[in-house]
Amino acid sequence: MRSRGKVLKGKDGKLPFCAMGVSSVIHPKNPHIPTVHFNYRYFEIEEGDGNKQWWFGGGTDLTPVYVNKDDAFHFHNTLKEACNKHHSQYYPDFKKWCDRYFYIRHRGETRGIGGIFFDDLDSPSQEEAFNFVKSCARTVVPCYLPIVHKHLSDAFTDEEKDWQQVRRGRYVEFNLVYDRGVKFGLATPGSRIESILMSLPLTARWEYMHEPAKGTREAEMLEVLRNPKDWV
């Protein structure tokens, strides 16, 4: 699961490893509350000569059904502030990495409005990298909860619910076709399928040739997914 190819030297073809992570996805019923996903993970591999390799990876990203600039600013800015405490390049680099990673190639769309994503983080020191990942994890709640509170009682129409379902169809497409963790999990004999596929929404919808009319809020959302924006 390294994103960059690093040659690891095994002993007798074996590479003892240790991996751990925490992952969560929330797909709210109300289409005015975005889907949130985060995953933070740690890998450790022992090479044949006893040398230990370790790295962190993960990220937090938001998938709204409609564009809300205030929400997008709040989400990205909270992530940026958490990143800035550790390195001024983290947010700009990991924001771009996130847009690149959560890309549905066959649609020419990102899955959502991004956030941060990184892998192979093994510098400046194990302690500093761990501190950064802890900051990221602690930022999930302040990133997301204010948005939930704000929209908890928003009324919604059947049309808005349908558009949410179409967007969730795209979420399924990304997760089953492109997501590295899902692909790796499904291909691993004996893996726990229910844990891997818990990221899928309860319900989703596919409509032939679905294209929102110009000037609608649905078209505004698509425009953002086709051309990722800087929110802060």
Add this chain to the structure above:
Amino acid sequence: MRSRGKVLKGKDGKLPFCAMGVSSVIHPKNPHIPTVHFNYRYFEIEEGDGNKQWWFGGGTDLTPVYVNKDDAFHFHNTLKEACNKHHSQYYPDFKKWCDRYFYIRHRGETRGIGGIFFDDLDSPSQEEAFNFVKSCARTVVPCYLPIVHKHLSDAFTDEEKDWQQVRRGRYVEFNLVYDRGVKFGLATPGSRIESILMSLPLTARWEYMHEPAKGTREAEMLEVLRNPKDWV
């Protein structure tokens, strides 16, 4: 898109080819009417020395939400009779091929109760192979329509509709994760995504740890999907 590896000799790295096919999927609203899918296709490739290679492929398969032995017998027997007019090994071989192909590996389940599936059919002659494929195509309507007519007015409950939606989630999993045509299409730059993904259902559902209670009709369906049966 050949299932067996056959080395083709190109000219200057080029292999002029011609491909055509017809494909259809019907996902009915009523959970007592099964989903049907068929695809028949023809390929022709010109090798560097002017030699022409050609072959047919395709099949017809049924994906019910509940087991109905009469329907399963009718569907498979109609296919068997059509196959038998051409070769007595076609039905038994292509029935097994179908069960093997429409297999959701990570679930240990087939997508449905199968039918027939074949590829690389280039014998005994082009005319005979074409006649066989024509028989298959002409058998789609007599295979499926009597089942539709029989269940058109069947009443259904919310629970039956929910189980249909869970089964459609598995249909999406097979098509996006394993189907060769879909994978090939999504990976081909400039391909028409709406045509490739029209095989997905209008709606689908994922429920964490969904497992039907013993002795229910839902459990009976799963049992058949986990252990493909001979219906004729």
